Amino acid sequence: MIQPLRPLLVMGTRPEAIKMAPIVARCREHVAIDPIVCFTGQHDTMLRQVTDYFGIEPDVDLKLMEPGQSLTRLTARALTALDETMEKFHPDCVVAQGDTTSVLAAAMVAFYRRLPLVHVEAGLRTGDLSAPWPEEYNRRVASITTALHCAPTEFAAAALEREGVSRAAIRVTGNTVIDALLETADRERARADHWQAKHAYLGDRPMVLITAHRRENHGAGLDSVFAAIAQLAHDFPHVSFVFPVHLNPQVQRAAAEHLASVPNVQRLDPLPYPEFVWMMDRAKLIVSDSGGVQEEAPSLRRPVLALRETTERSEAVDVGAVRLVGCDPTKLIASVRQLLTDDAAYRAMQVEHSPFGDGTAAQQIIDWMLETWRPEHAAGELETSAVLAGGVASPS
Template identity: 55%
Template sequence: MIRPFIVLGTRPEAVKLAPLIRHCLERSDDFDPIVCSTGQHREMLEQVLGYFEIQPDVDLRLMKHGQTLAELTASCMQAVTDALIKAKPDCVVVQGDTTTVMTASVAAFYQKIPVVHVEAGLRTGDLWAPWPEEFNRRVAAIVTRLHCAPTEGAANALRREGIDESKIRVTGNTVIDALLWAVGRERANSETWSQKYPFAMADDVVLITGHRRENFGQGLADMCDAIAELSDRHPQAQFIYPVHLNPNVKGPVYQRLDGHDNIHLVPPADYREFVWLMDRARVVLTDSGGVQEEAPSLGCDVFVTREKTERPEAVDAGLAHLVGTDRQKIVDSVSRSLQSAPASGGSTDETKIRNNPYGDGTASVQIADWMAEVFS
């Protein structure tokens, strides 16, 4: 019996670890998972865990209003260490590149517990973009025993850093596992969401996310100005922006975009709603890493408001396009998409999902099999 200590703190971590947790729970003869929530993004995290019917065994409740990265890092390191000493797990499982990932990996290293890194090997080569995520995932890589790379490109990045081949395996990305599970449920629940978001039933829906720290300030302002210009140019299109609760995002967004008839500033959508909105969208404008992986599966035109991406596979395949926060580039790119032949947002053709460069929906099974192979 293997006892993995699975640590998560944000909504993206919960989405990508939920399929693995559920699979471990189903294999009760092989696994006894311990789910630890740091509560880095408390409200949104609880929504996802509830949707996937997962109850944390350990809830550290670390989030505090106005907390700095240094304060979060220090409190997370100590709290996870205390939990590991008490639980005595066989391994620690982390996902991605958050502060929770970095601190949990270091805490595990200090306790000499092997680390399993889900979605390992993503790199931009620039410590400042995305910040602090590029730093976090590089730190995690130093102490990781099993690097679960989502793509061959990510595996090659690890090889270039000198990681031993025996510690690397291309498993695909668990985000596709989660998406396959959720899309079917929410298409069947479409009547509920169409009543809540009637404007999402338009032919031209542009779904927007924007919350990364490196875009705070002028970058976010320029992005909002581009959206405002697009809404004037394309009055038939409906622009839906679930606005992050961080005041560095919410303040500028409402200041620049509130009051436009076809721009809908809505509260942060929980995972199931967001999956449905992506499924309805023709265009997605995003700075989110996870959305770059999910949205191409649903036939959306994806424009990434970042200068660099650690997910080049979608760009290389022509499924996503880097536009940064340059106002004119955003306006020109999204306008061309809206003026072209209709895209396939909302299609029920699941061949797009199966052909996704980030995986085929079996990543959780592959990761669990590898853990059983190594730690049993």
């Protein structure tokens, strides 16, 4: 009798949990898969906001978060804890998403234990190891050891091929963030009255949603951005500027210094995922340095001004849904002013079809895993494949 495939599903941050939640759900629905869910605890509180919403409980929680720990210490502790987890559970493969420290550690330990890695959202590249930092490094290292590269777009797939990855080890699946977003948007639109009552200060006013957290923007970059937001709020008193402030002390300090006394800027605690999705859906436009927001907003037809000089989500820029403004206050002010006053410019950034998928990415990833390692249970129309990277042994 063929045993169910036992993947170790690793997640440590809120964005990872959002993008892994559809995979957890599809795994649990399939009789041929017995998933092992591992929380690293890299961002414990924010992770739990998402996993509670999607009904995900871990089989193991590594609780790696410590106040003020360095990236080196976090990485070292993650390596040890994940090694012990794989020793205990004996997974057939490891599934990790994106480019965090949790992903880096999962990729390294999987390689040391000769376990194949399934990399969700593979192939994102800026070409600059310093931006985003350290994420660009993390995802490049993960790709070296990956067996199944689940690329969100053809652009990402092409980036992997340029690095020497065989096309047979790459599949364009779309991005699982769209799976999660579409499900959540439907759920939260059904209870919009609840959120509108909670955020009664919005009334029927236009709203600009703001997020900012990237390490490379800390310091002078955030100071410039928040000063620009204060100026825009003064120039557009009828517009609400809503800013869920990241818990990082540097972000908190800069936001308080520049925005505390501005009446139409609402500084909020970080929002639970469903509430944030409702906020994106409610927003007129979004100002953000988040990669996830760049992926999500086009599906909601919301323009994004990205506080980035470069982006690994260039597809959204290419279709016109995202505009890069960096931390240049002049560019930011001019772009927000244009989108709040020029209907034609605004409509030009509302795309009909997201470049990041149609909401079926998780199922495509599960199908590929079964096709590769449990072909007896794969969908009938799929061809059997046994693609593996660099000499890593196939699970039995």
